[in-house]
Amino acid sequence: MPTLDLATTPLDLPALRDRVDAVLSAFLEKKARAAAEDGHPAVVTAFLRDFLFSGGKRLRPLLCVIGWHAAGGHGTPAPTLRVAASLEMFHAFALVHDDLMDGSDTRRGRPTLHRALAARHRAGRSGASAARLGTNTALLIGDAALVWSDELLHTAGLRPGRLAHVLPLIDAMRTEVMYGQCLDLLATGRPTASTARALAIGRCKTAKYTVERPLHIGAALAGAGPDLRALLSDYALPLGDAFQLRDDLLGVYGDPAVTGKSRLDDLRDGKHTTLVALALARADPTQRRTLRALLGDPGLDERGAGRIRRLLAETGAPAAVEELIRSRCAQAERALDHDAFPPAARTALRELAREAAVRTA
C-alpha cells in the first residue's frame, strides 16, 4: 500500500528545499534570457537572484509542502512545488520593501538590496544620486518579485478549479501582511506598554503570513476544506507568535554574524515589540523614562543600545519573552495530538516547532 508508506516516510525537508530552489532558479533563468532578448536591463534578474540565493530558511515553501501532505497530498508534484516557490518569491518582495522601509543596511550578512544597488550605480554619480537610484531600483525589483510570484502561481499547472480554490487564500495572505506591515509602521517610534497591541501586530505580519497561510495554501492544493484548515491554525498561530517573539529577541540580542542583520535597527526605529512593551510595563518610572528617551533615537549607537539591553534585562522582559516562546511552542505541539494529519506531516510540523523555539537566525 504505497499511500500508507508515503504517509509514514519522513519528509526530506532539505531535499524539498533544493527542489524549491531549482524552481526559482529555472524561473529566473528564463526571465533573464527573455530580458536579454527584449533589450531589458539585466540588473533586475541578476540582483533578485543574488538576493534569493544569499540565504533564507525557505520556511514558507516548506510549510506549504507540509500543508499539502497534512491534507493527504501524495508525493510533491510539480504544481505544489511551484506554488511553494511562488510564496518564496513573494517573500523576497516583502523583505526587499521591508528593508527599504526600515532603511536597513544589512540582510543575510550582506548589504541590503538597495545598498548593493546604490554601490553598483555609484560610478559617475553623486552619492545622493546613487543612493536614490539604489532605492528606486530596489523598489522596482521588489515590485517585480511580487508580480513574478503571481506568474509562478498562474503557471503552476494547477487545474483551473484548483487555482480558483487557492487564489482567495493567497489574496487574504497578501492583504494581511500589508496591514501587518502598516500596523507595524504606525506603531514604530511610539512603543507603549501594550503587549496586546504588540502581539496583534506580530499575529498579523508574521504568524498568519509565515506559518498559517502557507499551511492553508498547501492544504487547499490537496483539496482541504475549512475543518482541516482550522486544525492547522491551532498549530500555526501559536507557533507563528513564537516565531515573531524569537525575532524580537534576535533583533536586540542576536549575533549579527549569525542573524545577518543589525541588532541596532529595531531599537533605533523604536519598534513596538512585545519585548519592549513588557519592559515598559514592568519598568519603574526612572527606567521607563530612560527607555523612552533611548528607544527610537535615530542616532543610537552600540553604547546606547547596550544601556537599553541592560534596562530590558533588569525588568525581566527578555526572560518573560522566552517563557512566552516556550509556552506558545508547547501549545503548537499539543495542537498536533490528533490523527487528522498523516504521521509524516505531523513529524515535520513537530520538528519545525522545536526548531522555532531555539533558532538563532
Added chain:
Amino acid sequence: MPTLDLATTPLDLPALRDRVDAVLSAFLEKKARAAAEDGHPAVVTAFLRDFLFSGGKRLRPLLCVIGWHAAGGHGTPAPTLRVAASLEMFHAFALVHDDLMDGSDTRRGRPTLHRALAARHRAGRSGASAARLGTNTALLIGDAALVWSDELLHTAGLRPGRLAHVLPLIDAMRTEVMYGQCLDLLATGRPTASTARALAIGRCKTAKYTVERPLHIGAALAGAGPDLRALLSDYALPLGDAFQLRDDLLGVYGDPAVTGKSRLDDLRDGKHTTLVALALARADPTQRRTLRALLGDPGLDERGAGRIRRLLAETGAPAAVEELIRSRCAQAERALDHDAFPPAARTALRELAREAAVRTA
C-alpha cells in the same frame, strides 16, 4: 438582430467610466468595512480611495472594454467591467510608486500620496520622521493596490478557462511596465541624443502598458486569438507612442493647473525623453553644453527651466515631437481601415486617437 444593433450603437464612454468607478468604489468600501472589523488601520483604504477618485482618465479600463467590443463581445458584462477596474487599480499602484521614485510633490493637482500621508502623520513627529512615515505608508498603499488589482481580477467571476486565457497577458503587461520603469530610471540623469532609446523606453513603459495590453486583455475576455490581437497592436503601438510623446511635451510645457503635475520634475530629474534626445541631437555645441549643465540639476528653478524651454525651442525639438505625434496618431487611425472590428468599437478607437493627439492633461 440585436447583435448588429449593439455593434453599431456608439459606446457610451462616460457611462462606462462611471460603471468602472462604481466597481472600484464598492470594492474599496468592502475592504474598508473588513479593515474596521479586523482592527486594521483605516488609512490604507481611505487614502487609496482619495487617490483613485481625485482624477484620472480611466483610459486603461476604457480600452479594455473597447477591446472586448472590438473582439465581438456584447454589452459590457460584470466580469469584463471588473477586469477593467482591476487595470485601474493596478495603475494606482504604478502611479503611487512612480511618484515615490520621482520624489514628486503633486499629482492630479493635489499633494502626491506620500506627501499627503506625511502631512497626515505630522502631529507629534519630527518633519523627517513624518516624511519617512509618509513615504513608507505610500509604498505599502501602492503594494496594496497591486495586491488588490489581483483580487479584483481573481473575483471577476470569469469562467476558470477564461481567467487562464487572460492571466498570461496580465503577467506580461506587469513585467513590461516594470522593465519600462527600470529603463527609465537607469536613463534618468543621463539623457543622450538617442531618440531610439527614448522611444524604446516609452514603448515599454507607456505604449504597451497604456494602450496595447488593455486592448489585448479586453479582446482576450471575448475569446480573441493572436490575429485579432495583432490588428489591435497595429493601432495601439503608434497611438501609445503618441501618448508618451504628448506626456513628454506636457511634462515641460504643460500648464500645471491643467495637468495637475509639476512641469519642473522631468527637467530636474534629467529624464531621457524623445524631446530632450531630439534637442541634444539638433543642438550646436554651445547649446548642447548648456542643456547638459541644466538638465538633471536637482536645484533647477523656474528660471533655469525657462532657459531649457527656450533652448529646446531653438533646436526645433518641440515642433518635431508635435510632428511625430501627428504622424503616429494618423498611423493609428489608418490601422482601423478594415472591418475586423465592429463599427462601434472602431468609432471609439478613432475618437481616442484624436483625443490623444491634442490632449492638454
